[in-house]
Amino acid sequence: MKTSIAIIGAGIAGITLARNLSAHADVTIFEKSRGLGGRMANRRREGFSFDHGAQYFTARSPAFKAAAEQAVAQGHASIWPKAVHALKADGLVTDTRPTEPRYIGLPGMSGFANGLAEGLDIRKEATVARLAASRDDWVLTDNEDKDLGRFDLVISTAPAPQTIRLMPEAFSAHAALKAVEMSGCFTLMIGLDAPLAPGFEAARIEDHVLSWIAVEASKPGRSEKTALTIHSRNDWAEANLERDRGEVQAEMLESLKRLLGRDFSTAAWLDLHRWRYANVEKPAGQPFLFDPALGLGACGDWCLGNRVEAAAESATALSEMLIARLQGA
Numbered sequence: 019m020k021t022s023i024a025i026i027g028a029g030i031a032g033i034t035l036a037r038n039l040s041a042h043a044d045v046t047i048f049e050k051s052r053g054l055g056g057r058m059a060n061r062r063r064e065g066f067s068f069d070h071g072a073q074y075f076t077a078r079s080p081a082f083k084a085a086a087e088q089a090v091a092q093g094h095a096s097i098w099p100k101a102v103h104a105l106k107a108d109g110l111v112t113d114t115r116p117t118e119p120r121y122i123g124l125p126g127m128s129g130f131a132n133g134l135a136e137g138l139d140i141r142k143e144a145t146v147a148r149l150a151a152s153r154d155d156w157v158l159t160d161n162e163d164k165d166l167g168r169f170d171l172v173i174s175t176a177p178a179p180q181t182i183r184l185m186p187e188a189f190s191a192h193a194a195l196k197a198v199e200m201s202g203c204f205t206l207m208i209g210l211d212a213p214l215a216p217g218f219e220a221a222r223i224e225d226h227v228l229s230w231i232a233v234e235a236s237k238p239g240r241s242e243k244t245a246l247t248i249h250s251r252n253d254w255a256e257a258n259l260e261r262d263r264g265e266v267q268a269e270m271l272e273s274l275k276r277l278l279g280r281d282f283s284t285a286a287w288l289d290l291h292r293w294r295y296a297n298v299e300k301p302a303g304q305p306f307l308f309d310p311a312l313g314l315g316a317c318g319d320w321c322l323g324n325r326v327e328a329a330a331e332s333a334t335a336l337s338e339m340l341i342a343r344l345q346g347a
């Protein structure tokens with residue numbers, strides 16, 4: 019009988035891991051959300067489309083570059099933006115330097131994950147709340163104590179602060195999990211009735227509140243309705259995580275007004291998303307965590323760095339080790 023493996027999370031790490039392992043084991047992914055992609059996220063409201071998590075990804079390793087290019091060929095990804103300018107209090111500084119390709123999912127950022135996930139066994143809206151040891155395997159249960167099944171191995175790809183809550187005290191990599199530091203981010207989404215030509219597709223913002231702005235309609239395959247996605251700085255988000263959402267939104271809008279000279283507070287659509295664990299400040303510094311005695315492991319961007327590719331690399335490294343182990347079994 020094949021080894022059964024439960025993967026917690028259908029972000030890029032969980033999906034990469036499942037793809038690599040599915041020829042060698044019975045793999046099931048549990049994802050707490052309705053959609054796939056995790057922090058490679060897309061939200062559609064009132065005809066507006068926002069990529070409210072990762073903005074684009076780069077692919078430096080040959081394997082991930084091949085995956086990105088294959089997704090482009092299959093219509094699951096495209097290239098954007100042409101340039102990332104800098105928006106400062108005294109104006110826009112254009113960036114004309116040649117750059118490596120930057121990829122986005124199609125028709126939204128999660129499209130890249132959806133394309134990679136084709137054919138995988140994924141249980142959506144299934145939150146893994148507890149792992150209980152039962153002789154030779156693990157019994158997974160959800161928030162309502164519903165049995166999600168028994169598995170030989172369990173791998174969590176949830177952000178480290180969430181993975182640590184799932185792992186038993188006996189998990190040998192507890193100290194490494196605890197050492198990981200992640201930071202939050204607020205994302206402001208603005209939908210407008212009329213077109214806007216701010217002179218850029220995307221810009222890094224030099225400001226004490228905001229860090230990034232993207233013009234969604236400048237992306238291939240998106241809604242043509244004018245939509246802006248704006249990220250706060252991570253340090254500002256950390257200092258304001260528990261603050262009233264209305265106040266957070268008002269301060270972000272105030273900063274934007276200073277930078278663009280325009281008040282968006284009466285825009286047709288306004289929404290705010292809080293990412294509790296958005297970016298990796300201090301990674302684990304090892305490609306993955308695995309306890310062979312317990313049959314429990316973890317991987318994700320937080321193992322190696324702060325990028326989509328780091329999540330894919332972490333999952334690939336763990337899958338290579340697991341395949342060698344399964345073949346030796």
Ligand SMILES: Cc1cc2nc3c(=O)[nH]c(=O)nc-3n(C[C@H](O)[C@H](O)[C@H](O)COP(=O)(O)OP(=O)(O)OC[C@H]3O[C@@H](n4cnc5c(N)ncnc54)[C@H](O)[C@@H]3O)c2cc1C
Binds near residue numbers: 029
């Ligand atoms: C605002 C923001 C901007 C970013 N910008 C960029 C960028 O421009 N470029 C870049 O390369 N990277 C960027 N990133 C980082 C990038 O999104 C991540 O590095 C990458 O998506 C992480 O993938 P992952 O699979 O490791 O984790 P995730 O995408 O977080 O996946 C984990 C999954 O686990 C699920 N989950 C968690 N707990 C449970 C549970 N108990 N049961 C079931 N499911 C569970 C979650 O719902 C999620 O789907 C950004 C991130 C954010 C938030």
